[in-house]
Amino acid sequence: MNFNIRKVCCIGAGFVGGPTMAVIADNCEDINVTVVDINKQKILDWNNSDLKQLPVYEPGLEEIIQRRRNKNLFFSSNVEQEISEADMIFISVNTPTKTKGVGAGKALDLKWIEASARQVAKYAKGRTIVVEKSTLPVKTAESIKKILEAASFDDEQKHFYVISNPEFLAEGTAISDLQKPDRILIGGENKEAVDKLGDIYLRWIEKDKIIKTNLWSSELSKLTANAFLAQRISSINSISALCEATGADINEVSLAIGMDKRIGSKFLNAGPGFGGSCFQKDILNLVYLCNFYNLKEVADYWKKVIDINSWQKERISKIVVEKLFGTLTNKKIGILGFSFKANTNDSRESPAIKICKNLLEEGAKLLIFDPKVNSKQIKKDLINENENDQNIQICNSIYETSKGVDAIIIITEWVEFKDIDWSLMKENMRSPSWVFDTRDIIDEKLIKSNGINVWKLGSY
Numbered sequence: 001m002n003f004n005i006r007k008v009c010c011i012g013a014g015f016v017g018g019p020t021m022a023v024i025a026d027n028c029e030d031i032n033v034t035v036v037d038i039n040k041q042k043i044l045d046w047n048n049s050d051l052k053q054l055p056v057y058e059p060g061l062e063e064i065i066q067r068r069r070n071k072n073l074f075f076s077s078n079v080e081q082e083i084s085e086a087d088m089i090f091i092s093v094n095t096p097t098k099t100k101g102v103g104a105g106k107a108l109d110l111k112w113i114e115a116s117a118r119q120v121a122k123y124a125k126g127r128t129i130v131v132e133k134s135t136l137p138v139k140t141a142e143s144i145k146k147i148l149e150a151a152s153f154d155d156e157q158k159h160f161y162v163i164s165n166p167e168f169l170a171e172g173t174a175i176s177d178l179q180k181p182d183r184i185l186i187g188g189e190n191k192e193a194v195d196k197l198g199d200i201y202l203r204w205i206e207k208d209k210i211i212k213t214n215l216w217s218s219e220l221s222k223l224t225a226n227a228f229l230a231q232r233i234s235s236i237n238s239i240s241a242l243c244e245a246t247g248a249d250i251n252e253v254s255l256a257i258g259m260d261k262r263i264g265s266k267f268l269n270a271g272p273g274f275g276g277s278c279f280q281k282d283i284l285n286l287v288y289l290c291n292f293y294n295l296k297e298v299a300d301y302w303k304k305v306i307d308i309n310s311w312q313k314e315r316i317s318k319i320v321v322e323k324l325f326g327t328l329t330n331k332k333i334g335i336l337g338f339s340f341k342a343n344t345n346d347s348r349e350s351p352a353i354k355i356c357k358n359l360l361e362e363g364a365k366l367l368i369f370d371p372k373v374n375s376k377q378i379k380k381d382l383i384n385e386n387e388n389d390q391n392i393q394i395c396n397s398i399y400e401t402s403k404g405v406d407a408i409i410i411i412t413e414w415v416e417f418k419d420i421d422w423s424l425m426k427e428n429m430r431s432p433s434w435v436f437d438t439r440d441i442i443d444e445k446l447i448k449s450n451g452i453n454v455w456k457l458g459s460y
């Protein structure tokens with residue numbers, strides 16, 4: 001395959017497409033990278049001169065956009081033209097759980113993948129390497145190939161090489177994860193196509209971190225990695241409940257087990273349950289695939305990871321109700337943090353959504369503050385469009401969330417929640433006042449010294 005990659009196009013300007021292409025453009029100044037999206041507003045936002053309006057908040061992203069935008073990094077709505085000019089096309093579109101039809105609630109909805117493959121089939125010219133960047137069920141490349149092969153049959157000038165290159169970045173640390181990944185995984189049958197992509201990454205990533213596998217191993221490794229990560233969280237969260245019942249402390253247990261090199265210390269923080277757009281949908285998909293291949297025991301095993309995660313959120317809501325004398329009717333509760341983790345404006349599947357909905361259901365009025373998730377998004381996550389929002393107040397500061405409340409619940413581990421002046425908070429709160437810390441972020445003694453009751457996840 002004797003051609004150089006000069007133009008790269010990425011379909012999907014979302015949380016993955018935007019930052020990933022920005023980092024490629026930053027490391028490969030001789031390659032023109034264009035990110036396209038059917039959502040025109042998103043493209044306008046990516047092109048906004050006010051960098052605070054970018055559709056994705058990630059530490060370090062604004063600087064790269066400022067450096068590379070309109071030099072060798074472009075954001076465009078002209079999907080047709082960009083596809084037709086590209087030597088390599090990344091497909092980085094959303095793959096949420098299906099909401100209806102066969103596999104509803106479990107299988108991934110691949111309609112955006114199929115639409116992207118059809119766009120590529122129609123507009124691409126000459127030889128094109130097509131890279132699956134989205135997280136996909138194992139064997140999806142087969143469907144993409146079928147669509148592309150049909151186009152090659154109709155037009156002999158078109159040649160496609162499909163490879164898989166799943167993304168392992170985590171939100172909040174996307175830029176550093178992309179700049180210094182643990183590994184790059186590329187799966188494919190055509191060695192030259194795999195090497196072409198490998199050569200791009202080699203510009204800034206060590207050779208021994210680039211793993212080359214067959215297509216199916218690559219697709220399945222991504223689902224497996226997410227399942228293992230989520231499993232660790234459900235495992236530690238299950239033990240957090242046992243700690244609360246017995247007098248053990250979850251932080252001490254995490255430390256003790258994490259020092260065993262075979263277990264390792266990362267990803268052992270107990271919390272309100274994992275959120276984010278991917279863990280749940282990817283495990284549900286794994287479960288669906290196992291059932292599809294008649295592996296019921298394997299499916300049931302992974303399903304439990306999700307069950308424990310749902311249980312953890314319910315458990316926290318119940319404890320709040322219990323401590324507040326069994327009723328929340330006409331009580332105000334402050335919510336600190338709405339994003340699914342710190343350092344992101346993403347609230348998809350955030351545990352805050354389920355916990356807040358449960359509290360609203362119990363009759364509470366919520367005063368919510370998050371440093372990055374905007375008020376429109378919070379309301380959209382909690383109520384239907386025409387529903388009354390009188391029980392939801394979005395606050396502009398941490399202190400505003402304490403006005404007249406019986407309790408504050410810390411749901412996201414934003415660093416600004418570490419040094420709150422609790423004497424100021426207490427002045428505003430109704431007595432007896434409570435702080436529920438689901439992220440081990442506060443100094444328990446300090447809060448108690450201000451006359452506030454404390455409940456900490458995973459401690460007695």
Ligand code: NAD
Pocket residue numbers: 011012013014015016017036037038039042079092093094095112115116119133134135136167168169170171277278
């Ligand atoms: P996203 O929803 O933020 O972005 C996807 C974008 O694709 C949207 O802007 C949508 O408008 C666009 N799109 C859909 N169909 C299109 C089409 N036919 N043509 C042009 N644009 C189209 O999703 P995301 O979070 O970036 O995730 C993308 C994929 O990456 C998913 O498969 C996800 O599982 C995977 N992933 C996500 C993360 C993460 O942290 N968010 C990390 C690793 C992998």
Ligand code: UGA
Pocket residue numbers: 135167168169170171172226229233266267268269270271272273274275276277278279340341342
């Ligand atoms: C996760 C994976 O970490 C990425 O490798 C993967 O690429 C990505 O999913 C994906 O496929 O979308 P992300 O969801 O962005 O990344 O963030 P994580 O840091 O994994 O956190 C996920 C959730 O688990 C958050 O709600 C977080 O608060 C929670 N978590 C994480 C814990 O409760 N405890 C921990 O110890 C770690």
